[in-house]
Amino acid sequence: MSNLNTTDExxxxxxxxxxxxxxxxxxxxSVPAMGVIGWARWFWRQLTSMRVAxxxxxxxxxxxxxxxxxxxxxxxxxxxxTFKEAHTTVTPVYEALQFFDIYSSVWFSxxxxxLFISLIGCIVPRTGQFIGQLRGRPPGAPRKLTRLPAYxxxxxxxxxxxxxxxxLTVLRKRRFRxxxxxxxxxxxxxxxxxxxxxxxxxxxxxxxxxxxCGQLFKSEGGKLVVEGDGFANTITQYDDFKSGxxxxxxxxxxxxxxxxxxxxxxxxxxPQRGTARTYEARVTYAEGADGEEKKKVIEVNKPLxxxxxxxxxxxxGYAPVISVKDGxxxxxxxxAVPLLPIDNNVTSTxxxxxxxGYKDADGKKSQLGFQAFxxxxxxxxxxxxxxxxxxxxxxxxxxxxxxxxxxxxxxxxPQNVYQLDTSKMKEFKDSNGDQLKKxxxxxxxxxxxxxxxxxxxxxVEEWASFQIARQPAAGWALTGAVAAIVGxxxxxxxxxxxxxxxxxxxxxxxTVVEMAGLGRSDSAKLPEELGGLALALNTxxxxxxxxxxxxxxxxxxxxxxAEK
Amino acid sequence: xxxxxATNESLANASNTLIYSSMAVYTLAFFAHIAEWVLGSRSKVxxxxxxxxxxxxAGAPAVTVKVAQQxxxxxLDRPTIVTRSAAGTRDVPDGPGAAGGTFKxxxxxxxxxxLTVVAFAVQAGGVVARAMSVQRAPWGNMYExxxxxxxxxxxxxxxxxxxxxxxxxxxLMLVTTxxxxxxxxxxxxxxxxxxxxxxxxxxxxxIHVSTAIICGAVFYLGAVGTLLYLFRDSYExxxxxxxxxxxxxxSVLERLPAAKSLDTxxxxxxxxxxxxxTFTIIAGAIWAGDAWGRYWGWDPKEVWxxxxxxxxxxxxxxxxxxxxxxxxxAYLALIAFGCWLFNYYGVNIFVTGKHSYAGV
Ligand code: HEM
Numbered sequence: 045m046s047n048l049n050t051t052d053e054x055x056x057x058x059x060x061x062x063x064x065x066x067x068x069x070x071x072x073x074s075v076p077a078m079g080v081i082g083w084a085r086w087f088w089r090q091l092t093s094m095r096v097a098x099x100x101x102x103x104x105x106x107x108x109x110x111x112x113x114x115x116x117x118x119x120x121x122x123x124x125x126t127f128k129e130a131h132t133t134v135t136p137v138y139e140a141l142q143f144f145d146i147y148s149s150v151w152f153s154x155x156x157x158x159l160f161i162s163l164i165g166c167i168v169p170r171t172g173q174f175i176g177q178l179r180g181r182p183p184g185a186p187r188k189l190t191r192l193p194a195y196x197x198x199x200x201x202x203x204x205x206x207x208x209x210x211x212l213t214v215l216r217k218r219r220f221r222x223x224x225x226x227x228x229x230x231x232x233x234x235x236x237x238x239x240x241x242x243x244x245x246x247x248x249x250x251x252x253x254x255x256x257c258g259q260l261f262k263s264e265g266g267k268l269v270v271e272g273d274g275f276a277n278t279i280t281q282y283d284d285f286k287s288g289x290x291x292x293x294x295x296x297x298x299x300x301x302x303x304x305x306x307x308x309x310x311x312x313x314x315p316q317r318g319t320a321r322t323y324e325a326r327v328t329y330a331e332g333a334d335g336e337e338k339k340k341v342i343e344v345n346k347p348l349x350x351x352x353x354x355x356x357x358x359x360x361g362y363a364p365v366i367s368v369k370d371g372x373x374x375x376x377x378x379x380a381v382p383l384l385p386i387d388n389n390v391t392s393t394x395x396x397x398x399x400x401g402y403k404d405a406d407g408k409k410s411q412l413g414f415q416a417f418x419x420x421x422x423x424x425x426x427x428x429x430x431x432x433x434x435x436x437x438x439x440x441x442x443x444x445x446x447x448x449x450x451x452x453x454x455x456x457x458p459q460n461v462y463q464l465d466t467s468k469m470k471e472f473k474d475s476n477g478d479q480l481k482k483x484x485x486x487x488x489x490x491x492x493x494x495x496x497x498x499x500x501x502x503x504v505e506e507w508a509s510f511q512i513a514r515q516p517a518a519g520w521a522l523t524g525a526v527a528a529i530v531g532x533x534x535x536x537x538x539x540x541x542x543x544x545x546x547x548x549x550x551x552x553x554x555t556v557v558e559m560a561g562l563g564r565s566d567s568a569k570l571p572e573e574l575g576g577l578a579l580a581l582n583t584x585x586x587x588x589x590x591x592x593x594x595x596x597x598x599x600x601x602x603x604x605x606a607e608k
Numbered sequence: 609x610x611x612x613x614a615t616n617e618s619l620a621n622a623s624n625t626l627i628y629s630s631m632a633v634y635t636l637a638f639f640a641h642i643a644e645w646v647l648g649s650r651s652k653v654x655x656x657x658x659x660x661x662x663x664x665x666a667g668a669p670a671v672t673v674k675v676a677q678q679x680x681x682x683x684l685d686r687p688t689i690v691t692r693s694a695a696g697t698r699d700v701p702d703g704p705g706a707a708g709g710t711f712k713x714x715x716x717x718x719x720x721x722x723l724t725v726v727a728f729a730v731q732a733g734g735v736v737a738r739a740m741s742v743q744r745a746p747w748g749n750m751y752e753x754x755x756x757x758x759x760x761x762x763x764x765x766x767x768x769x770x771x772x773x774x775x776x777x778x779x780l781m782l783v784t785t786x787x788x789x790x791x792x793x794x795x796x797x798x799x800x801x802x803x804x805x806x807x808x809x810x811x812x813x814x815i816h817v818s819t820a821i822i823c824g825a826v827f828y829l830g831a832v833g834t835l836l837y838l839f840r841d842s843y844e845x846x847x848x849x850x851x852x853x854x855x856x857x858x859s860v861l862e863r864l865p866a867a868k869s870l871d872t873x874x875x876x877x878x879x880x881x882x883x884x885x886t887f888t889i890i891a892g893a894i895w896a897g898d899a900w901g902r903y904w905g906w907d908p909k910e911v912w913x914x915x916x917x918x919x920x921x922x923x924x925x926x927x928x929x930x931x932x933x934x935x936x937x938a939y940l941a942l943i944a945f946g947c948w949l950f951n952y953y954g955v956n957i958f959v960t961g962k963h964s965y966a967g968v
Contacts, residue, residue, distance in 0.1 A: 066928055094929040098922055105918040105947070112908040112955070119906060147906050196687040255904065264901060345810040345898045356901040513901035521903065525890040532883045536924075559687070571689045578687040587687075 063540055063564050065170040065177075065238060067094055091158065092165035100159040107155055111146035114138065118147060118286075148259075160252055167245050174238050182232035184225035185544035185560075192544075192560035194571040196578045199554045202585040207547035207557055210584040214577060220543060228546035240534020247531055250524035257517040263287040263295065264513035270363045270380045271505045274302035277353070277512065297353040297514065301329035301340075306360055306506040310436045318389060318435055325357050325508040342510075356511040361385045361392055364418055364442050365502040368398050371405040371495050380505040383418050384462050389432035392418040395464040396444075396499075397451050404448065405495040411451045413464045414499065417443040430483075442501045444490055445481040446472040472496070539563050541570055543577060547585075554588050557581070619741035624794075626734030627755055631790050633727035634783055640720035641706070641780040647716060648708030649859045700844060702865040705776055720779055721769065728762045731790075735759050747817045750956055754793035757952075758786040760825040768829075775873075777864050781832050812895035819888040824948055826881045827920075831945035833874035834938045841867040841935060871938070875927060878941060882920050889913050912951035919944035 090096055115123035124144050128135045142149035189195055200207065208229050215222040215231040222231035265285035267275050275281055277296050305326045311319040325342040331350055340348050347354040361383060368377035376398065383394035398412040419432035422441040430443050449469035453459055472480040472493055482490040484501040491498045541563035550556045559581070561574040707713030735756050739746035746752045765782055768775045843861040846853050853861070864870065892913065897903035904910060923940040926932035932940075 094925060095932075098925050098929060098932065101918050101922040101925065105915040105922070108911050108915050108918075111906055112911040116906060190690075191692070193692050195690045195692070198687050262902075345812075345895075347898070347901070354901055356899070358900075511901040515902060518897065518903060522890075522894070525893070529883055529886050529890065532886060536879045536883060571691045575687070575689045578689070582687055 063542065063562070065173045065242075067092065067166065067170075088165065091162050092169075094166075097159070097162050097166065100155060100162060103155050104159060107146070107152050110143055114143050114146075116146065117144050156252070160249060163245055163249060167242060167249075171242055174242065177238075178235065181223050182221060182230040182542055184230050185228035185546050189544060189546060189558045189560035192562050194561040194574045195559070196574065197556065197558045198582065199550065199556055199588045200585040201588045202555060204547040204549055204555050207555055207581070207585045208545065211545035211547070211581055214580045214584070215543065215545075218577070227548050228544050231543045231545075232541070233543075234538050234540035236534050237538040237540045238535075240531040240536075240538065243531030244528050244535055245531075247524045247528035251521055251528065254517040254520035254524055258288075258515045258521065260288040260290040261295065261517075262513070262515045263291050264511060264515075266358065266509060266511050268382055268507055268509040269303040270382060270507040271303055271306055274300060275510070275512075276300035282512070295514070297351045298333055299329060299331050299335070299350045299353070301327045301348070301355070303327055303508055306508045308360060308435065308506070310434065320435070323357070323360065325360075325510075342508075352516070353512060353514040356513065357508055358511045359385070359509045361390060361507055361509075362418055362420060362437070362440075363505045363507045364416070364440075365505060366396055367500045367502055368396075368402065368412065368497065369500075370402050370497045371407070372403070373497075376401040376403075378502075380507075381416065382507045383416055387432070388435065390420050390435045391430065391432040392416075394418075394462045397453070397461075397464070399451060399453060402497070404497075410448050411469075412499075413447045413449075413451055413466065413469055414444045415447075415464055420504075437504060440486060440504050442484045443481065444484065444499065444501075445479055446490075446492060446499070448472065448496065539569065541573070543574065545581065555585070557585060616741045616743075619737050623734045623737035623741060626730050626737060627790065627794060630727045630731035630734060631787060631794070633723055633730060634787050634790070637720045637723035637727055638780070638783045638787060640716050640723055641783060644706045644713050644717040644720055645780060645860070645863075646713075648704075648706050648710055648713035648863060650708070650710060650713075700866040700868070702774065702869050703777075703861075703863040705774075706780065706863055708863050717776060717779070720783070721776065724762060724779070724783060725766060728759065728766060731755070731759050731762070745814050745817065747813075747821065749797075749799045751793050751797045751799045753817075753821070753952075754789055754797055757821050757824060758789040758793075760821050761828055762786060764822075764825050764829060774865060774869070775829075777836070778829065778832055781836075782829075785828075810895060810899065812891060812898065816888060816891040816895055819884055819891065823881050823885045823888055824952060826877055827885075827945055827948055830874040830877035830881070831942060833870050833877065834941045834945075836864055837867055837870035837874060838935065838938055838942075840864050840870055841938075843867075871934070874938075874941060878920060878944075879924060882924065885917060885920065889917055908955050909951065912947060912955050916944060916947040916951055919947050 115127045117124050128144075138144060142151070146152050186192070202210070204227065208224055208227075211229040212222055212224065215229065218233070220231035220233045221235075222229055224230075263285070264287070265279075265282035267281065267283055269275055277299050279285055279293055279296070303325055307322055307324045307326065308320060309322045311317050311321055323344060326339070327342060327348065328337050328339050329348060329350070330337050342348050342355060342357045344357050347356045349355075363380040363382040365380045366377065367375055370376050381394060381396050383392035385392050394416050396412075396414040396416055402410055402412055404410045417430045418440070419430055420436060420440050421432050421434035421438040423429065423431075423433050430441070447464065447466050447469035451459075452465045452468050459465065474480045474493065480490075480493060484490060486501055486503050489498050489500040541561060543559065543561045546558045547555055559574060559578050561570050563570045705717070707717045735746050735752075738752060738755070742748065747756050761782065765775060765778060839857075840861050843853050843857060844867050865873070892910070893903040896905065896907075896910070919940065923937055923944050926937040926940050
């Protein structure tokens with residue numbers, strides 16, 4: 045696998061040179077000449093050496109590890125927040141080390157930027173060298189062919205020139221680049237290996253640039269839409285939104301869509317019970333500010349694509365329609381409240397917050413909050429817990445308990461819409477003085493104590509949540525990836541090798557043919573291939589009767605004799 | 609419950625029975641391998657020591673002679689190919705294998721391999737039954753992943769055997785790990801056949817996960833080769849430096865292939881799967897792009913696939929870099945496989961991310 049691990053380099057001379065374009069290793073100890081330029085050159089040579097590439101690769105994988113163990117802002121900001129609250133001692137250290145944003149941190153970027161500078165510094169000279177090799181011709185035969193990893197020899201009555209001509213024919217037929225140098229034919233094959241290797245490394249650069257563009261200009265955000273509602277692609281409409289540092293709001297593709305219907309059907313029975321069989325968001329969408337309306341079904345792996353922006357179906361859940369009447373019997377609230385699923389059977393939780401317009405029994409302004417538990421399929425009347433048995437809407441039940449007081453929404457802190465902050469609220473109690481709770485079926489109402497009004501579970505809507513993402517240069521990344529695989533396969537599966545055929549007239553007037561092969565690694569294929577070539581040549585220059593040259597005993601005389 | 613569901617249930621049960629039966633047969637194969645090693649220990653080969661002593665005495669690499677068998681033409685004096693191995697590497701013949709050249713040992717070895725073939729067939733049946741019972745690819749959770757994984761490892765080993773590669777020395781180690789893998793799968797990881805989250809409903813599940821399993825299986829064979837290389841290499845070093853390794857070490861290591869062959873074996877294996885692993889990651893990225901709206905999001909599973917990939921790339925580089933060949937490269941290969949293992953077990957169990965549908 046390396047430059048020349050196959051034979052003593054001394055014996056090979058230039059014959060084995062340039063069988064690859066891998067840079068030679070220099071010892072790290074070699075101290076640079078003095079002066080700025082000397083140091084700069086030394087630094088550059090170090091940076092582009094294979095050893096440093098190796099170390100940088102190692103650092104890159106090492107540096108990626110903490111990102112998989114510590115929550116990342118780029119993945120889940122909420123988790124980062126929770127982590128920071130729970131680990132107050134390490135948080136300052138982690139923050140200083142940018143451990144919550146590893147993949148965009150200064151030190152992680154430094155590693156891969158150095159690696160890619162090293163890579164470019166490696167590719168450019170290697171490409172030049174390789175083009176030189178392509179322009180040139182395979183080097184002439186080394187003096188002692190017996191020293192090569194695969195070797196054979198025989199005597200023939202054909203004249204040396206005839207043997208060489210035959211060798212050229214045989215080698216060229218097998219697509220070796222071959223030519224005659226002195227008393228021998230030199231041939232080489234497998235240039236695609238180097239091509240593949242260079243292509244692979246260049247493809248890595250293409251992928252990195254594409255990835256960087258994607259990160260810098262990307263935008264992505266989530267939106268939960270209840271059936272009947274819609275979304276228009278402007279920043280204010282997103283529930284959460286993230287973008288790359290060079291993103292500009294004008295980059296948002298103008299379009300809008302309405303969720304007409306969400307259809308989920310599930311396997312009824314068997315081991316697969318509950319598995320989604322259809323899981324579709326049926327939308328009508330319009331491109332541009334006032335494009336014509338089109339229909340489309342979005343499925344989990346089949347996004348809606350509008351001009352490079354993709355709308356993915358992310359999740360689905362239920363939104364019970366709730367109405368609330370105040371102490372005077374006036375309806376003050378009527379909304380489909382989306383609840384968050386917590387298991388595969390869509391047991392859901394959430395909060396109902398009545399903020400404005402509600403007045404209690406005494407006509408005083410107040411706010412109401414309800415913790416809601418919802419199951420689309422309850423285990424059955426009277427028995428069963430509030431855990432759903434099935435994701436479809438077979439027997440919906442909503443469990444509620446209520447609070448009154450201040451929801452704390454004015455405190456300025458952003459609030460989680462699915463959680464109730466009960467610190468400034470009081471529980472509603474039932475007649476026994478216990479907390480008021482009730483399980484409701486659609487259409488049922490829970491009365492609030494002491495004339496505080498009532499809450500009704502009217503019906504159930506479904507919601508779907510969408511991820512709206514735009515990541516430029518994804519096509520380039522894919523092209524780079526495909527090129528990388530092709531190049532890699534070429535680089536790893538093709539062997540670059542050389543073959544020499546020397547034919548000289550021996551002392552007794554009979555021609556001695558010597559053949560030898562050299563590859564970059566000693567693979568069993570090399571001697572095999574040489575055997576095939578030898579056999580082909582042997583039929584054209586048959587073995588002469590008489591003593592066979594001893595294999596293994598270097599028949600150096602003819603080789604040396606040729607120089608006389 | 610309808611009829612189809614009933615068949616599904618019975619298929620799931622059949623699958624479990626088949627997996628348990630295959631474990632029983634693997635256990636028999638395990639004992640047959642043990643018999644092979646024990647009986648083989650009675651042979652007195654000592655070829656390594658002889659080769660190394662001669663080597664250091666002569667001071668020059670030995671020359672092996674190989675005749676290229678090319679076609680069956682009537683040429684009487686076919687050219688003979690002389691091969692010569694790399695300068696600086698020891699020219700040590702491969703060990704005779706676990707049976708140590710003894711007839712009885714070899715017999716038990718053959719029995720072990722036959723049992724492995726039977727166990728493989730039974731296990732593969734179990735995997736297929738599982739797939740039919742859930743009507744999807746049998747790798748939706750860690751239990752299924754584990755049983756498929758060890759089936760593929762054994763399959764890869766049997767293919768190498770069928771290609772007449774010298775790999776029987778892996779047998780004992782392989783059967784042991786397969787038993788371990790199945791043991792963990794059937795006890796701690798077991799999950800009833802169940803549903804998949806919608807994101808997994810994609811043909812990319814077939815492509816991405818199947819290639820991931822194949823990569824892991826073949827990387828595993830490479831890692832075993834590397835590990836044994838390290839042992840065998842220190843053994844050869846010790847002898848070459850005039851030391852005398854312990855009796856047990858001698859008996860076992862003597863019968864393995866030469867360090868150089870083991871090294872070449874693991875390199876070939878790792879190099880051959882590396883492009884497939886690259887493809888696996890890219891296929892995963894394409895799928896993530898379809899399912900989650902971003903092709904790369906530094907999810908723990910993605911991070912560890914990347915780490916594994918970089919580690920194997922470092923290993924391949926090390927092989928090409930003068931000072932890093934041999935043992936240092938071997939350590940890198942083991943680290944790389946360790947990363948793969950962590951990605952498989954560790955990330956599913958200890959880390960939560962979008963990929964955490966493992967059902968543990
Ligand atoms: C982004 C990081 C890099 C990755 C993932 C990578 C990956 C690889 C892989 C997988 C191979 C194996 C192919 C083979 O053995 O022929 C390889 C070979 C090679 N790489 Fe890299 N490489 C990277 C950076 C570099 C850098 C920075 C250099 C230059 C200093 C470099 C120089 C080489 C050379 C010369 C070979 C060919 C070795 C040979 O001829 O056997 N690579 N690289």
